[in-house]
Amino acid sequence: MGFVFWFLCLSAAQAADVNFLIFPPENQATAALGWLAEGIALSVSEQIQVPGVKALDRDERLELLEHADLPPGLPLSMASMIRVGQLAAVDYVVTGSYSGTPGGINITLQVLDLKTMRKGGAVSASGPLSFLSQMENELAFNLISNAGLDPPVSREAFKKRTRTVPNSAFAALIASLESTNEEDQVLALRRAVNLHPSYSEAQFRLGRYYYDSGDCESAIRYLEPARRRPARYLESQFLLGVCYLKKDLAAEAARSFASIVSARPSAAALNNLAVAELRRGDYAVAAEHLLEAQRLSRSDPAVLLNLAILRYLQGNVEAARSLLEQADALQPNRPRVLYLLSGALEACGETEKADEALARARQLGADPAALESEDPRRWCRLSEAFDQR
Numbered sequence: 001m002g003f004v005f006w007f008l009c010l011s012a013a014q015a016a017d018v019n020f021l022i023f024p025p026e027n028q029a030t031a032a033l034g035w036l037a038e039g040i041a042l043s044v045s046e047q048i049q050v051p052g053v054k055a056l057d058r059d060e061r062l063e064l065l066e067h068a069d070l071p072p073g074l075p076l077s078m079a080s081m082i083r084v085g086q087l088a089a090v091d092y093v094v095t096g097s098y099s100g101t102p103g104g105i106n107i108t109l110q111v112l113d114l115k116t117m118r119k120g121g122a123v124s125a126s127g128p129l130s131f132l133s134q135m136e137n138e139l140a141f142n143l144i145s146n147a148g149l150d151p152p153v154s155r156e157a158f159k160k161r162t163r164t165v166p167n168s169a170f171a172a173l174i175a176s177l178e179s180t181n182e183e184d185q186v187l188a189l190r191r192a193v194n195l196h197p198s199y200s201e202a203q204f205r206l207g208r209y210y211y212d213s214g215d216c217e218s219a220i221r222y223l224e225p226a227r228r229r230p231a232r233y234l235e236s237q238f239l240l241g242v243c244y245l246k247k248d249l250a251a252e253a254a255r256s257f258a259s260i261v262s263a264r265p266s267a268a269a270l271n272n273l274a275v276a277e278l279r280r281g282d283y284a285v286a287a288e289h290l291l292e293a294q295r296l297s298r299s300d301p302a303v304l305l306n307l308a309i310l311r312y313l314q315g316n317v318e319a320a321r322s323l324l325e326q327a328d329a330l331q332p333n334r335p336r337v338l339y340l341l342s343g344a345l346e347a348c349g350e351t352e353k354a355d356e357a358l359a360r361a362r363q364l365g366a367d368p369a370a371l372e373s374e375d376p377r378r379w380c381r382l383s384e385a386f387d388q389r
Contacts, residue, residue, distance in 0.1 A: 005123070015031040017052055017053065017054040017131040018052060018053050018054070018091050018092070018147070018149060019053075019054050019055070019056070019088075019089075019090040019091050019092070020045070020053070020054070020055040020056070020090060020091070020092045020093075020094055020143070021047060021055070021061065021064075021081075021084065021085045021088055021090045021092070021093050021094070022041050022044055022045045022048070022055055022056075022058050022094040022109075023041060023061075023076065023093070023094065023095050023096075024038050024040065024041040025040055025041070025079055025095070025096035025097050025098050025107065025109065026075065026096070026097040026098075027039055027097075027098065027106075028097050028098060028099040029098060029099050029100055029101065029105070030101070030170050031127075031197050033098075033100075033101075033102070033105075035171050035175060035178070036098055036105070036132070038058070038072070038169070038174050038177060038178060038327070039132075039170060039174045040057055040098065040107060040136060040139075041058070041061075042174070042177075043133070043136040043140075043163050043170075044094075044109075044136050044139050044140045044143070045057060045058070046163075046231075047136060047137055047158075047161045047162070047163070047195060048140040048143060048144060050152050050153060050158075050161075051152045052149075052152055053144055053149065053152070056088060056090065057231075058177065060088070061084075062197035064084050064087055064088050065084060065355070066205035067087070068080070068083060068084050068087060068232060073178070076133065078095065079305070080199070081093055081095060082112070082114065082117075085112075085114050087276070091113070091114060091115065091147075092111050092112065092113060092114065092115065092147050092250045093111075093112045094109050094110065094111055094112075094143060095110050095112070096108050096109035096110055096122075099228050100126075102128065102129040103128055103129075104126065104127070104128060105126065105127060105128070105129055105132065105135070106124065106125075106126045107124065107125050107135055107139060108122050108123070108124045109122065109123050109124075109139055109143060110122050110123075111123075111143060111146050111147050113147070118235070119273075120146045120147060121146055122140055123142040123146050124139075125138045125139050125141055125142075130167070131149070131168065132167055133164070133165075133167075134162060135164050136161070136163060137158065137159060137161060137162040140158075140161070141155060141158045146249045153374055165196050165199055165201075166196055168195050168196075169191075169193075169196035169199050169202070170192075171200060172188050172189070172191040172192035172195060172202070173189070173192045173199070173205075175188040176188035176189045176192065176202075176205065185209070186206070186209055188205045189202050189205050189209070190206065190217065193206065193222075198225070198228075200225060200226045200227075200228045200229035200371075201226075201227050201229060201232065202237055202343045203222045203223070203226040203236075204222070204223065204226035204229065204232045204236075205290035206218075206222040207219045207220075207221075207223035207226055207236065207239065208223075208235075208239060210222065211223070211242070211243065216242075216243035216246050216247055217244050217247070219239060219240075220240060220243050220244070220247070223236045223239055223240045223243070224240065226238075232262060234259075234260050234264060234386075235386045237256045237257070237260050238256070238257070238268070238269060238386045239252035239257050239259055239386065240252075240253075240256050240270075241253045241256035241257045241260075241269075241272055241273075241276070242272065242382055242384055244276075245272070245275060245276060245279070245382060246382075248275045248279075249278065250277075250279035250280045251276075253265075253272070253275075253276040253279075254276035254277060254280065256275060257269050257270075257272050257273035257276060258273060261273055261274075261289075265292070265296070265338060266296065266387040267293045267294075267296040267297035267300050267303060267383070267387070268293075268385065268386070268387045269383075269387070270289045270290070270292050270293035270296065270381035271289070271290065271293045271300065271302055271303050271306060271381075271383045272382055272383055273289045274286040274287075274290040274293065274306060274310075275288035275380045275381075275382060276379050277289065278309075278310060278313075278380060279377055280305070283310060283313065283314055286310055286381065287307075287310055290303060290306055290307045290310060291307070294307060297341070301327065301330050301331055301381075302381035302382070302383055303329035304323060304327050304330065305327045305337065305379075305380070305381050306328075306380045307382060308320055308323035308327050308337075308340070309324055309340065309376050309377070309379060309380055310326070311323060312340050312343070312344060312376065313376060313377070317344045317347040317348055318348060320340070320344045321344040321345060321348055324337055324340055324341040325341065326345055328341060333360070333364055334364075335361045335364045335365065335366035335371075336361075336371065336376075337365070338357045338358070338366070339357075339358065339361045339366055339368060339371045340376065341354075341357045342354045342355070342357035342358040342361065345357060359365065377383060
């Protein structure tokens, strides 16, 4: 997704909420405690998100830094943090520092109101490293109050948001996020899951790694339990759905994509749900989903091709011909498209054009006899990138 479009979507989604951008606090302790900077920012950003209060996540923060031409792994000046906050159109920027030893950590965070450019009072938490999760929770609650907001839940209720993942597994996740070496990232994620087998965020990141690597069997193993995490549910379902289709599990894929469409319809999810239904033989339902996907994204070549294949299978040769001609014009020289187009033209009585299309397919290396034995439903294209909007 283009950054400008992403930014506009983000701003629109934020309109009704108070929004925070929490930067990693400065490490004034030892290098061994360096992981706390990203850890505190990550955990507080997650816990502060209650009704009416939102915080940008780490991925959004890094994307903002990239587009502001700022280094993601180096300390930022206050001016740079303000600039990034203004670029994101957030209400508050949070900065800070921490010091101490594992026996006693002192964390101080400062809220800056970007509308007035006034700083609120500092919020602090102290305790041994073993109490880090409780300190994070205290900081998150006090940041809301310090910004002049009324917390929508009581302090006791807010304590239920405290991180339950042990520090050892949490530190392994942070090590993975901060590493620039892919092998080290994966090893750290595996270590996090070994230390805390129900760590859904680590499972999700491992599953997404295997998905990107084309290893659907491993991706499914990690993504299925990762669905427990609400923030990762839709993306986990999407990646799982694609893998289910690649493993010929159409019913499971249909359930995954249907859960996404019911919550947040997108052209990608609708297209893939249609492919799953097409594989199951329900052409009418597949058509409904493809037409809705086409309405949401008329320029998506995958939707166009799949609708053409569907119409061909339904015997609607006039519609199939028109769609296949559009698909060929949009992305020329695809043997299977030309083969189907030849069949549609032949059925429409246009023998000469049909022969021309088939000749083009042969020139591209197609074997019509082999294609005739294949199932066109297998030629449908999947949308493999999750739509973040």
